[in-house]
Amino acid sequence: MNVRTLCLAILSFGESTGYEIKKQSVEGKFSYFVDASFGSIYPALARLEADGFVTSRQEIQPGKPPRKIYEITEAGRTALVEELSEPPGRDVFRSEFLLIAMCAKNLPQHVVTEAIESRIRSIEEEVGQLRHIVEELDDEAAIWTAQYGVTCKAQALENLKKTRGDLEKLAGSRLSNTTTNAAE
Amino acid sequence: MNVRTLCLAILSFGESTGYEIKKQSVEGKFSYFVDASFGSIYPALARLEADGFVTSRQEIQPGKPPRKIYEITEAGRTALVEELSEPPGRDVFRSEFLLIAMCAKNLPQHVVTEAIESRIRSIEEEVGQLRHIVEELDDEAAIWTAQYGVTCKAQALENLKKTRGDLEKLAGSRLSNTTTNAAE
DNA sequence: TAGGCCATGTAACCGGTTACATGATTAG
DNA sequence: CTAATCATGTAACCGGTTACATGGCCTA
Known part of the structure; x- marks a missing residue:
């Protein structure tokens, strides 16, 4: 399960930003079984946009850095379903x-x-x-x-x-x- | 937990070969919480030997490829204890x-x-x-x-x-x- | 005033996987 | 005859992490 699919999955629950996706995967509802860092999320998001699986818009907020809000497209939903439909890799446990x-x-x-x-x-x-x-x-x-x-x-x-x-x-x-x- | 420490840990239970270490970590007693491939085990073993943490001897067996048997040294045992003594990284679970x-x-x-x-x-x-x-x-x-x-x-x-x-x-x-x- | 939060992004690095090379023996 | 097992090792590749750059605002 790569960061790409993870981003798509998180975005299928609603629009979000790279920053929020990281929080979701580190301390949010996905934190129990995934993990990702900025260095992998931002490039993944950029690629997803280039592939037409997500769209983005900028939101300027006063006194804070602008946020880039990503939204999944219909093509993105289809791609997610396809990726999740093929037999899942086995769970990984390292201790x-x-x-x-x-x-x-x-x-x-x-x-x-x-x-x-x-x-x-x-x-x-x-x-x-x-x-x-x-x-x-x-x-x-x-x-x-x-x-x-x-x-x-x-x-x-x-x-x-x-x-x-x-x-x-x-x-x-x-x-x-x-x-x-x-x-x- | 890197392959290096894993090899040292496995060898602390007795001498072994790269081939056997892989089996141990994939289907043996360590398989539940670690994993490693040949491409990481053999170089790790070579480095451990260069560092004086293990020694090796060749065993020629008729009709089979020769085995390179590794044995942990006293320095290796010390290094293992040291590595395992520092606070362990958290368990990883990916699903x-x-x-x-x-x-x-x-x-x-x-x-x-x-x-x-x-x-x-x-x-x-x-x-x-x-x-x-x-x-x-x-x-x-x-x-x-x-x-x-x-x-x-x-x-x-x-x-x-x-x-x-x-x-x-x-x-x-x-x-x-x-x-x-x-x-x- | 130091550090943390918000927020995006890049680049260097690194550990590990996959695939390949080699080759005899044995089991189906 | 094919595939698997035994057995070691290398090289290319890749996904992901760490660290850095940037900078304003807020809290202790």
Whole structure:
């Protein structure tokens, strides 16, 4: 799933700007399963316009930089449906935390404990944010998606809280006798 | 989490080859939360050797290409611990399926249904594979990690099965009157 | 007055993927 | 006879990130 399709999808919910699209994908209703930076969004938007999938108009606002508002075209909607119709690529999950968990035996307990706690904090934060987003949503499909995210994340959090003790017990058990004078 | 650290982590469980590291990260015990291709593994291994974090020896096997077996050094173990000790980057989750779910209203029902079913099939497959991996494992930390993956994935699967009906009801409800003659 | 927010955009860089090259053996 | 498995490695390419440029307004 490339930024191009993401922009099209976000614009299918209503007109928006590059700046807002970034917010949507980083802290908004899409944040749970996508991510994008300005460096990829602005060029994608420009290309979409060149391809006739979106149109733009400038809005001058006093005391603020002008906004470039993009709107999806009929051709854009068709292209979006086509892109989403072909079999989706598999979900991607990458976790540095689980790599730490995997190597727990070779790591000092405090490293493992801190990793667990930071993971718990960040899931809690994400769940809280997502719950807040759900309340603000009106589109039922968006609500379904965010709700699914909340449920899965909340369960993952519970699993972690329930079993963290087992992992912490293992921490450091195969620690080599290297004293903690980390060479730079 | 880069391929470099991944290789180091895998080698901390015992000596291995580039070929095997790929298998581990694609269908083995690390497959749940990492991924890597030959094009990134081989150069990473070469760099690790140049840095003195691993050593290699050649094993000639009759009727098969020779294998280059890598072994982690003490310096490599130290480097691994150091890298895993600094605060982990947040988990990454990317889902094309959820983008489809999000846009359900604009998509034909069969597209949504097929996406759900392919998602169900692939989670089932992953859970089955991961369960199988758990049985073969001996390292308790690796078991904890895989078990955590199985639990989370199985719950995500159940959530999807339970609520898919709600999403399917929404499918196509805001479908524009474009007939299904997709222009190439 | 420092930093953050609004807002758009470009350019350098980089990690990683895809595809290719090579080649024997084994399974269907 | 074809395809897959074993096995290592390189090179081209590409999508995306980071950092920079610009600048007014508002808040602490």
